[in-house]
Amino acid sequence: MSDVLEQNEIDALLNAVDTGEVEEEAVQGQIFSRHRRQGESVEVRPYDFKRPERVSKDQMRALQTLHEAFARNFGASLSGFLRTIVEVKVANCEQMTYAEFITSLPNPTSFNLVQADEFEGQMCLEISPLIIYPIIDRLLGGTTQDLFIPQRPMTLIETNLISNVTQRGLEALSEAWSGIRQLVFNISASESNPQLVQIVPPNEVVVVVGFEIKMSNRAGTMNLCIPYNVIEPVMDDLAAQSWFAVSDQTKDTELQSRLGKSLNRASVGISGILAETTMTMSDLLNLQPGDLIVTEKPAIQPVQIRVEREKKFWATMGKVKGKRALQVLAAYERGERSPSKPQSQPEASTPPSTGD
Structure with a gap:
């Protein structure tokens, strides 16, 4: 049978x-x-034939791990550039069609086309206005408190300011991808309306890596859209084993070097505290020009040097080329009211000077 x-x-x-x-x-x-x-x-299990999963789960995990390294480097770079703590972390990593990605974006927004000579095609880097304008406010000396987020395209000046931020993002992205390929990313164009930009057909599969950016009391999102046809030549290199094998070799030294460069460029505020005292509110209200405020600090005692409001050094005052100057005497030790070791210093009546 x-x-x-x-x-x-x-x-x-x-x-x-x-x-x-x-x-x-x-x-x-x-x-x-x-x-x-x-x-x-x-x-x-539902399966949408219009949205085939062209990137395997292992490759998606490798992409997420790769861009987690990018998020850490970008956050460190922004913290040094903006002189405040900026946290960047990966929120999601998923596949979708290009049309779905575009419709999920606000309008207007900061929409940048990213390309690398080693890749065919372009990627998209979108940064939400909810974090764009606080960054601009911070760059211009603001505190981001009670900041109004305008619903309009960025001006030319604002675009130029943000270009410094996106450039640091591209440097961090190149560093993150260095374990797979040596790439140099650059911005080819910028647009405020994402609906006007079509880098691939609407039904083309793209990988979207979503980031969350936090700065002080403000937060916003950033999205990196990578069309499948752009990274298809390197998909075999995105296996988890190949990524982890190369990431640990250069991660520590490159990160330390990068953090060191960022810290060296950071500006800090330095102030010299002559003396401090207290007074009653009535005395404060009755102060007039010519009044003297007498403190308990001896005239010959060194002044404190504070770095970002933290006590760091002892110094004596003088002048250099007609300008007030501070000569460092010793490092400040926590709790001390004067230098622990006697320092040789000029008499109070003849402050140090190098001449006018």
Whole structure:
């Protein structure tokens, strides 16, 4: 007897199941079983043929890990540039169509086209206005408190200011990708309305890496859109083993070097505290020009040098080329009211000077 059932045999078997002549358990799980037992749930996994998953789960995990390194480097760079703590972290990494990505973006926004000579095609870097304008406010000396977020495209001046931020992002992105390929990313164009930009067909599969940026009391999102056809040549290199094998070799030294350069460029405020005292509110209200405020600090005692409001050094005052100057005497030790070791210093009546 042949192992393949004839059509009439299949029909007879199905009819026997329907009429109860054959126990349903005997054919449970067969592809031609029409019915399930009452109350039994059938696991069905939906599959959208318009959105095929062209990137494997291992490759998606590798992409997420790669861009987590980018987020850390970008956050460190922004912290040094803006002189405040900026936290950047990966919020999600998923596949979707380019049309779905575009419709999910606000309008207006900061929409930048990113390209690398080693890749064919372009990527998109979108930064939300919710964090763009606080960054601009910070660059212009503001505190981001009670900041109004305008619903308009950025001006030319604002665009130029943000270009310094995106450039640091591209440097961090190149560093993150260096474990896979040596790439140099650059901005080819910028747009405020994402609906006007179409780098791939609407139904083309793209990988979107979403980031969350936090700065002081402000937060916003950033999205990196990578079309599949752009990274297809390096998909084999995105296996988890190849990524982890190369990431640990250069991560520590490159990060330390980069942090060192950022810290060296950072500006800090330095002040010299002559003396401090207290007074009553009535005395404060009655102060007039010419009044003297007498402190308990001896005239010959060194002054404190504070770096960003933190006590760091002892110094004596003088002048250099007609300008007030501070000569460092010793490092400040926590809790001390004067230098722990006597320092050689000029008399108070003849402060140090190098001449006018």
